[in-house]
Amino acid sequence: MYNKVQSAVLHGMEVHLVEVQADISEGLPVFDMVGLPGSEVKESRERVRTALRNSGFRIPPKRITVNLSPADLKKEGTAFDLPIAAAILRGITNIPDAFENGIIIGEVGLDGSVIPVRGAISIAKHAQALGYCRILCAKENAEECRNTAKLSCIGVSSLKEMAAYLQEGTLPPQESCITEETMPSLPDFSDLAGLEVAKRAAEIAVAGRHHFLMVGPPGAGKTMIAKRMMSIFPALNDEERNLQAELLSIMGLPALSPDRPFRSPDASVTAAAFLGGGQKMLPGEMVLANDGILFLDELPSYPSRILDLLRIPMEEGKVILTRKNGAYEFPADFMFVGAMNPCPCGFYPDMQRCKCTPDQRIRYRRRVDGPLLDRIDLYLSLQPMDYEGISGGRGCGENSETIRGRVTQAWERQQNRYEKEKFHFNARMPAEKIPVYCALGRTEQSLMERYYKRYRLSARAYHKVLKVARTIADLDGSDQIRSAHLTEAIHLRCDDPEAEGRLKR
């Protein structure tokens, strides 16, 4: 007797449907499994058999053959336990519901309990797109799917519950999941008085999602600024929240109410952890920072092979992993925030304390190489914190909520302006669109020409200044880029590393 159930397998962020077929026929009592199962899938045979017996089902002494179709697709992961059990159950009990318009995923324990699996949200979304209207999975998976996908999610906590549902249609008690709209309590910018230039730069960076580099001596407040940048981001919108939930679900992390991510991998991060990959094709730090901040402190201490990996994602907003069995694409539209010292000892340009030779300084700066700096729009130079700054002698500065208000407005302006475009933020504007959206008046044109000559800007640097000026104009609520916007943008421009060397001959 032959039965089938639909399931799915996750490859990166892609989902492939898999049909689980189980045949129970006369013959020697064996349990065979075919269809290119990976080692976790092979082990599922023992789990399913024991779990069925422990749940009170008697497996007849017959020949059981399970096939996972298409048979040429490698199946990994533990999500096949539940569909295999379901297919066998249909053969040994009288289950009328073939669950034909639904998908089953889940892992089972030996006691018959159903355990959540990674990537349920991706599978639910894919199933929905293909026209399936039900998904049967562990309770925890059902909860996270319910927030993002519109198909009906049936959560079961044991094989018995699944059997009851399939036989009689009795739905196990479904806990509705409440997601409260609470802003997580983040450190606030009002703590930082006397750092107005830095706060302004952070505001501009977030407003246009510009990649941002802070250079300053130790204790200047670089890390404090980076941490507080989260507090001026507008809340995640539905689309962003769903994508974030999906990524967390692929990682096997709690995906119920995702926050905007702030990832800060340390300098010992491996290429695989940074970019993603490994046997399970898990997303890396750059992917997990999607729609949030990727913060690298002490930038020159990262190996150059890690920094080189940043280039393409910083520009294209995605990571593509090419492996022997295909290319895996992940979103990686993060905002890069870097922090570094101006020289190995950290005190330059305070010549009374800096003991580095010009050569040491240049060599240190060159570790953050040209191609990376080319992709950074904003450069902030910080001074050591003075006593009034540390002691709080300047009182409170502007708080994060006020800044977030301006940023939200700037974001809205950009969404409206770029409605028909592929990009949504000034920082992602391709060069060919710059003349369209960053047109300058005559005065501004001549000012820009002056800057171009004075600072010997490259074509790329010129474009970056215009994009930043566009963001400043958006913060200002202005449709036109004005001279003041250009001046502020040029002040925060990010040069090539030779510039510092050129200044100090």
Added chain:
Amino acid sequence: MTKRELWFWLSGIPGIGAMTARALLKEYGSLEELWKLKTEIVEESGLMNLRQKNAFLYSREKDAIKRRFDEMTRLRIEMVTCEEDIYPSRLKILYDAPIVIYYKGKLPDEDTPTISMVGARDCSGYGREVALHFAASFADAGIQVISGLARGIDGFSHQGALEANGRTFGVLGCGVDQCYPRQNLDLYLEMMEKGGVLSEMIPQTKPLPANFPMRNRIIAALGDAILVVEAREESGSLITVDQGLELGKDIYAIPGRIMDPLSAGCHHLIRNGAILAQSPADVLAGFEHYEQLTLPLSGGKLVLDSKEEKVYACLDLVPKNTQFIVNETDLTPQEVMECLDRLEFRGQVREASRGYYMKAGLF
């Protein structure tokens, strides 16, 4: 072998400097005889040590010397020997005057007043401004500027003179066909047009540390006076000053802040009798006996609006961060940036390193 080729040979023997070469010439009569000197006599000579003797014997290869000599001519490297008339007379006061000078571009003019500027390689923003300003003032006054084409003060001295269309000469510690340090390549090339680079080292000599004290004595000798811009307590610049003192040159030193280690050397000099140079005029006063000297005009008066006035008042010759100016004034970051931009455009302020500003060009 022509006479020039023989000079070329003698100056290029490794380990034999000006002193030994002169002693050999005195002992054995002439260049030609030195060239033909028998191996036994060389081996018995008391003027050279064993390594020098070996180098001497090994160097007498006619073809190799001719080839290198032709190569030098092809590279348009000039050569002047101590016998020739155009040999810089200022060098003749040295007891170990170089027997040959190689140069590209021109040699310093004999009758024009000349100053040597020396100082730290890792100079401060203050040192940079001072070097640029003084060198430009000297150039305006018609004084030639000599320095060592190194990083820091040397480079800025040359640059200041060039920017004021003056004549400036670099004395190298390597062959004149080499540019060391590499960062100064554009300066090196420009100086060949508007002045010159010179060295006593035969072309292709590498910039070995041992060459630099030898170079310093040439810098000391070529200037009518020596100006120390910035120097630490134990600076190489002070060696140049010692050599200058032996030659009877006037020493000028630029003061700094009392707690600044980069000015400690200068203060030490002033305490020991160097002339305090607070403005270029202090140095120019010492050149009064030159008739063709033109004294520069004093700078015009600053006209600033009230915001610019506030910003400008915060600045001095130590670089200040934009945030510092924001904290000191009651202006917003945007206002400060605009003021700095205008001041910088007018040349009253300079961005010393990214985000750090200082006063520029006004004394």
